[in-house]
Amino acid sequence: MKALTWHGEKDVRVNEVPRPEIVNPTDAIIEITATAICGSDLHLYNDYMPGMREGDVLGHEPMGEVVEVGSEVERLQVGDRVVVPFTISCGSCWFCGNEMFSLCDNSNPNAELARKAMGHSPAGLFGFSHMLGGYAGGQAEYLRVPYADVGPVKVDSDIPDEQVLFLSDIFPTGYMAVENADIEAEDTVAVWGCGPVGQFAIQSAWMFGANQVVAIDRVPERLEMASHHGDAETINFEHEDVYDRLMEMTGGRGPDRCIDAVGTEAHGTGLKGVTDQLKQEAMLEDDRPHVLREAIKCCRKGGTLSVPGVYIRQSDNVPFGPLMNKALTVKTGQTHVQRYLNPLLEKIEDGEIDPSFVISHQVGLEDGPEMYETFNNKEDDCIKVVMTP
Known part of the structure; x- marks a missing residue:
């Protein structure tokens, strides 16, 4: 599959990478229909975030359609349309139980790296360095979503992707x-x-x-x-x-x-x-x-x-x-995204806000490297980039 990958300072490329597979029975695989470049992605682009490795798949603002679920996933079915929060949370630890999802105790497999740097490890994040889990991100054609019953929110209405995509983060x-x-x-x-x-x-x-x-x-x-x-x-x-x-x-x-x-x-x-x-x-x-x-x-x-x-x-x-x-x-703090998904989705569905107003550029995934440069340099009135794989 095609994905945007990190290769060092100001070096983002479109590469062919293996399509993700179910690893744990609580995983789901999402076919991405829309994904965005976030301002915090620029910290990676400018090589300020420790723990990046060449070839890492970027992106933490994705949504799409469920195409496969693990044997223990109960809330999602193949065909569901979902927005995926950038925070990866187990749903069962003390922090998740208190709705502090970005502080999950169990979702960062590299917690020891984060503990040495911070004293404790926060949750794992999609596409945001190996210190925070080394998870492949969502600027790609497909995404593996761990703890799939805890993260994604289903969108049952026909609201366009552009209006609900930003529930993932911003x-x-x-x-x-x-x-x-x-x-x-x-x-x-x-x-x-x-x-x-x-x-x-x-x-x-x-x-x-x-x-x-x-x-x-x-x-x-x-x-x-x-x-x-x-x-x-x-x-x-x-x-x-x-x-x-x-x-x-x-x-x-x-x-x-x-x-x-x-x-x-x-x-x-x-x-x-x-x-x-x-x-x-x-x-x-x-x-x-x-x-x-x-x-x-x-x-x-x-x-x-x-x-x-x-x-x-x-x-x-x-x-x-x-x-x-x-x-x-x-x-x-990083955002406890899961806490806000349903209330904010309701605000969108009720017409209280249309989040798509921030979008300045809509392009294909293949245009990602150019758009990273444009966004970073604040050129072409670039405020928010949405990509369609």
Whole structure:
């Protein structure tokens, strides 16, 4: 079968790889009908994620049709149309029992690698390095889905793939980020990063009752989308100082809830931004925490900082003193996708939201390498790429 495979920094190729087979009786095989490139895939593309191996199949935002099930799979049947969450979860450990699916104890076969790096292992993830399981991803014609009774959500309606595909990651990720922010009535919510996760955080902030939403980015088409589709006020950080503008907008108090939807490859301005870039390129720093620093500075006293943006290892000069002295609450984490699948599917089916608004490019799988480059370079007004194998 054809698949997009990783071969080092900025080197993604279309290769022929073996079609997946049932390994465990709880597995299912999915024929992919739509799959997407995620912003966090760019961390792999730019070779920031440890544990990648040449030939790894990429992708963690797939959906498709069930073509084979293991002998112990009960919820799925051949022919079912499903969206597959990027988190792989067993459904039976303590964390899954408490709906913390991205922290599953049993789904990462390489848990010892993650434990050495982090202290404990989170769940295995599709297409996201051998530290997190080494599972083949969904930017391919077929995908093996472990624990098939726990992960995929069935889509019985005739809603197009483009409207439900993002249940696999970015819609639940933006939604959980806002849930973690603990929004109250009359709150101002500031969202750093207007990529797809940021766009869904903006949409979700209104669902949770925000009074004002402010979107921060430097890419004009992203800011336009945040304004047009998300009804957000916008700040272009290349044209104005974010702190000064937020203080002006909030009467000097600062936004009540701040969301970092950027993560490890944040583009800072001024000397700190240049220093972060140089340190990361020289392998003296793992992550570029410009947004974390700025959000801590901007957030009002007693406010909440929610971090859905992916960080990988170590970050320099994070102002923990201000974080503590301002009594900020910080909530982070990979998304517990399975917790949100049915509620968010219902919102789509009820017409409360059409997630396809973020799609800027629809191409074939064979165009994947070119689209990785386009997306990474923020060319051609590229915001979200959906591929059809």
